[in-house]
Amino acid sequence: MRAMRLHRPGAPLALDRIGPLEPEPGQLLVKVLACGVCRTDLHICDGELAQGKTPLVPGHEIVGRVVAGGERFPAGTRIGIPWLGWTCGECEYCASGRENLCARARFTGYHLDGGYAEYALADERFCLALPESYGDAEAAPLLCAGLIGYRCYAMAGDARRLGLYGFGAAAHVLAQVARAEGREVYAFTRPGDAAAQAFARRLGAAWAGDSDGDPPEPLDAAILFAPVGALLPQALAAVKPGGRVICGGIHMSDIPSFRYALLWGERRVQSVANLTRADGEAFLARAALTPIRTETKSYPLEEANAALQDLRHGRFSGAAVLVP
Ligand SMILES: [Zn+2]
Ligand SMILES: [Zn+2]
Numbered sequence: 001m002r003a004m005r006l007h008r009p010g011a012p013l014a015l016d017r018i019g020p021l022e023p024e025p026g027q028l029l030v031k032v033l034a035c036g037v038c039r040t041d042l043h044i045c046d047g048e049l050a051q052g053k054t055p056l057v058p059g060h061e062i063v064g065r066v067v068a069g070g071e072r073f074p075a076g077t078r079i080g081i082p083w084l085g086w087t088c089g090e091c092e093y094c095a096s097g098r099e100n101l102c103a104r105a106r107f108t109g110y111h112l113d114g115g116y117a118e119y120a121l122a123d124e125r126f127c128l129a130l131p132e133s134y135g136d137a138e139a140a141p142l143l144c145a146g147l148i149g150y151r152c153y154a155m156a157g158d159a160r161r162l163g164l165y166g167f168g169a170a171a172h173v174l175a176q177v178a179r180a181e182g183r184e185v186y187a188f189t190r191p192g193d194a195a196a197q198a199f200a201r202r203l204g205a206a207w208a209g210d211s212d213g214d215p216p217e218p219l220d221a222a223i224l225f226a227p228v229g230a231l232l233p234q235a236l237a238a239v240k241p242g243g244r245v246i247c248g249g250i251h252m253s254d255i256p257s258f259r260y261a262l263l264w265g266e267r268r269v270q271s272v273a274n275l276t277r278a279d280g281e282a283f284l285a286r287a288a289l290t291p292i293r294t295e296t297k298s299y300p301l302e303e304a305n306a307a308l309q310d311l312r313h314g315r316f317s318g319a320a321v322l323v324p
Contacts, residue, residue: 002324003117004304005055009047012305013058013116021121023069028124030081035115036061036140037299037307037320038169039227040083043251044110045308052110058304059322060085060108061143062115062122063136072124078136080128080143080284081120084275085112100151100274107274116304118324128280131288141294141319142287143280145169150283152223152248152272153177159220160184163238165211166226167200168311169319170248173292174223179204180290186215188231190314199295199317214238223248229255232269233262241265248272296321 001020004013023029041058043049062081066073073079085108087094093101108114108122130139149170156162162178163186164171175185187200188211197208207216211231221244222235232255235245242265250273263269295318299307307320 001118002301003057003113004301005057005116006045007055009045013045013308015302016055021119023121026123026125027121028066028070028073028079028127029068030062030064030079030120030122031067032062032064032115032118032120032324033078033136034063034140035059035322036143036145036169037304037311037322038144039311040144040250041109042308042312043227048251049110053112056109057113057115057117057120058109059115059117060110061140061145062108062120063130063139063143064115064120067119070124073127073129078130080130080139080280081108081115081122082126082128082143082147082275082280083107083109084277084280085126086123097276097278100276100279105274116301116322118301126277128277128284131284133288133291134294137296137298137321137323138294140321141169141173141296142284142292145319146173146287146292147280147283148248148272148275149174149223149225150177150286151275151279152246155246155270155272156221156223156244159244161186161215161217161219163188163215163219163222163235165222165224165231165235166228167196167208168225168314170225171223172199172203172295172318175200175203175205176292177286177290186217186219193314195317196314219243221246224252225249227252229253233258236262236267236269239267241267244268244270246270246272294319298323300324
């Protein structure tokens with residue numbers, strides 16, 4: 001089969017032909033129908049996250065059809081394979097509903113080969129049923145951008161005025177969920193990015209503007225999707241006393257020092273790490289109820305490097321998806 005693989009961080013992915021995959025007991029062999037391109041893939045390919053495997057097939061937003069190996073998901077079923085690929089099931093975190101924090105967790109497209117390929121293997125206990133109402137490419141961004149975004153959203157509490165910093169794949173999904181629940185969305189983009197601001201308004205944002213500016217009203221909570229540490233003090237300044245700032249990315253540049261006054265007033269800062277299977281199930285049930293229009297740009301598998309570069313430079317709205 002064809003696979004786009006990372007052999008060395010910092011180098012482009014190589015188009016490799018690798019032998020057929022054999023599922024072990026408990027694993028599904030899946031034909032990849034679509035695989036989303038996530039910012040985390042960029043961090044892995046750039047070497048900003050250590051301890052991944054090489055060579056590696058990246059990709060952790062996999063929509064696929066089961067070919068062999070399934071009990072829970074028989075052959076022919078369309079499923080989703082998310083970032084959380086395996087957990088130990090025994091540690092204090094796994095035992096308390098926080099498997100996202102398991103120190104031995106293995107992640108798809110990082111410790112385990114992912115979906116930038118024609119086929120993939122996955123532990124079926126960690127696979128997710130997908131709502132029928134979404135096409136293959138449309139469903140892909142739900143599997144990380146959507147569901148980790150949704151975990152961030154839950155952590156933000158019942159904010160009426162919600163700020164989203166970085167209006168890419170995650171924010172464009174979440175903005176629609178937030179609007180459906182009657183929240184006001186304030187979208188912050190790279191300064192001067194008029195296209196992203198127009199995109200946010202089109203998806204129902206009450207306001208969209210530059211990330212180095214202030215919102216017209218103080219916010220109840222803010223979520224940072226952009227991997228820019230300098231935005232954290234800006235977001236703290238934009239939220240009201242008692243407000244929360246949630247950091248949704250797996251990697252962020254250093255946070256500059258800031259005055260304690262920005263944190264004073266019981267403002268809180270929290271990161272969101274990974275996902276649990278329960279998060280995945282809750283979000284996909286939500287996505288089945290509220291139609292979410294995901295805006296995607298499709299690339300053939302061989303153009304994975306172009307998709308990553310376009311993501312790096314913000315050259316499209318919404319999410320990039322590889323279609324083998
Ligand atoms: Zn564990
Ligand atoms: Zn991701």
